[in-house]
Amino acid sequence: MTHEPIPDPVVQVSGAQEIAPGLLVIPNHRAGLVPNIGVIGGTRAVLVVETGIGTANAEQVLAFASEVAAGRRLYLTTTHFHPEHAFGAQVFSGEATYLVNRAQADDLRTKGQGYLEMFRGLGETVARRLDGVTVPVPDLVYDDTHDLDLGGRTVRLRPTGRGHTRGDQVVEVPDAGVLFTGDLAETGQFAIFPWFPPYDTDVSGVGWLAVLDRLAAAGHRIVVPGHGDLGGPEVLTGVRDYLRELRAETWLRRDSAADEAEIVAEVRALLVERHPEWTGHEWIERGVGCLCAEHAEHAGHTEHRGSSAHAG
Template identity: 80%
Template structure:
């Protein structure tokens, strides 16, 4: 695939749909590097969840959110630091208050520049969307231990750090009155779990801790789950991701215990999981997941 054949990660605000009263989602329609984006409204303020990648996407999201807000105060939050979720936050400067948990803010500061460089190296439309984009910095950083309750007026949204999983700084966004949960990339639908396992540069992803997070989220049984990428669903989305992570861990570790080489483990586990989930995309993430869990097995 040449640079020009890479899909353009364009957010389509015209496709926004209301999934609960005063709660809209701009779906990604399974376009690579486009997240599901939330617009959550109360009587006094509106919260945007995720920006899309780059300036042009974020400008569309901001314009749409401003139209929804009709003069109400704007807030922005992101579920984690990866570029398609957060690297449009600069567009919201002076227009919205950007809230994030401390671990995510640390990720943006320490790893954001490297990820910006990596994504620009993909070339084509991805590089063009990131031209002139700075690494974002939140306006308000809250402590991970306490979480943050944001009062939008008649509706409280809960920002809840989960601890290390997909990244060190994952945060979920709960809308209790609507039974809606935004998971970021802790959960996807229709694809293998994304393991950003890039030793020695980035090894913060933890399959073991991610599984613990999913156990906890699944126990909450939200009415609607908005995954980082893929179709919206019910609580089964969380259960499916939890079950896959357990499957990946168990199949990796039983082979690790038999003293197989990592290359052999990857080959066997990859073939097995593709056979079990033939309709899922993102097969390249199986190898990364095996590598992560092999390293965690050795601890």
Template identity: 70%
Template sequence: MEPVVQIKDVQEVAKDVVVVPNRHVQLVPNIGVIGGRHAVLVVDTGMGPRNAETVLAFAADYAQGRKLYLTTTHFHPEHAMGAQSFAGEATYLVNQAQADDLAQKGPGYIEMFKGLGEGVARQLEGVEFVQPDIVYDEAYDLDLGGRVVRLQATGRAHSRGDQVVKVTDADVLFTGDLVETGQFAIFPWFPPYDTDVSGVRWLAVMQRLAADAPQVVVPGHGDVGGAQLLADVHDYLELLRHETWARRDSAMSEQTMVEEIEALMIERHPEWEGRDWIGKGVRCLCSERLTTTDRHL
């Protein structure tokens, strides 16, 4: 199915906080629209300018004259590469690490994603990169009028520039691809082109997020849920690290490790999608174990 955002089954997850669900379509993210008295924040654009135009039209109608802001959870194409459609219509703000990711790796990711199929390539036609209007370092409190939304850079995890969006008064957390529902964690481990994903740091991020136990968690893809989604990702990453490092320390070959751990994880979560990401996670954590061991030699 082509990765097209459709304004269907929109969910109100809290007062003046709605989610346009991805409907379990690959490479379509969950998109958030968060309102205050004076302004509305859009979270993620969809893949490419045409999807983003759909999102913008919905957000403008929802805003009913309120000022528009846009933010993106990370730089990957289905989340951020429609920002051009919001130029002149919304104030675009992201963390510095994400802005750097987009500038340095954005063009390469477009070409890589175009190779995933004609439908993806169509959505990425005409992508142009725009400069954010506001760039922050670690955290930014956005006042929408009677509601302050916190944009928080998490540090390197799924990507170098991951950001979560916290609607504190409603206890809602938008996670981007730090969390997925019913899917193995996405490890964009593509050496030598991109090795910024870190399983170790990702696990630490999940520990911090889970400690807050938000009432509503909006994942990058999949169904909206609660704090259990954070626990599920944390537990998976912890087990993946344990099983990978135990085998790495026994001098087992990487291919054998991947095969054994894939079988174990699929047995644990037979209903989860994205099985190809397990092996990438193993290879990422092997690299991190090697680095950790080398530091102590």
């Protein structure tokens, strides 16, 4: 199987859009390995959400944010540890306070180097972007929810628990009704499952669904996905509904004792037919692998509960 070369993942700060007063998004224009990036302003400080991949992208983001801040204090946060979201943070050192949730800091420390090497293997353009990059080290690590006062605007940083990664956090701007999801949500593509056994199996389809159920019930007005077009609550419900489909079709076939290769082929064909306009077909196989493993856990828990009830 041959792969097309990955286009250069360039952050285009010139395309920044103000989606609420003092709240800008640098959209990814559906470019691969480019996240949507936020710049959130208050009267005293400005928070940047995501760096883009590599130092050159991050330098552009920092320059843009510094111009917006016009002397106000700068903060940086990232939604999770993956390289296109966080592996430019070294550029912000000494210019901004980099704060993340504890599980994300743990992911950076334990998995960051492995992901850096894996992404360098994705092709020459990505490797060039990662030249000279080191694994980020946060300045401030918090437990539970962290409310960041920017002056007249409080931004809530909230860990979600295990979903796309073990260390996901969402960024809420309550006064504007805006939610940054990171890769818990995308539009125009199949959900990204970083299922890489035996090296990384922290993604959880079951946990991810529970997170999206909670987020969808919160009533955010504008949802900024990790990749793809901004939208409303339908961004969250769309991904949730897809994950329900993926789980149902995978577990149905697992219940009938089909082997994983057969399940992958059938589920992939079915979901591509249902969502012909979506990109990222390769993530279906990873999602099936994850949910096959979780099916075994789920069956074991169900069996255990049944045995306990019978014994009682």
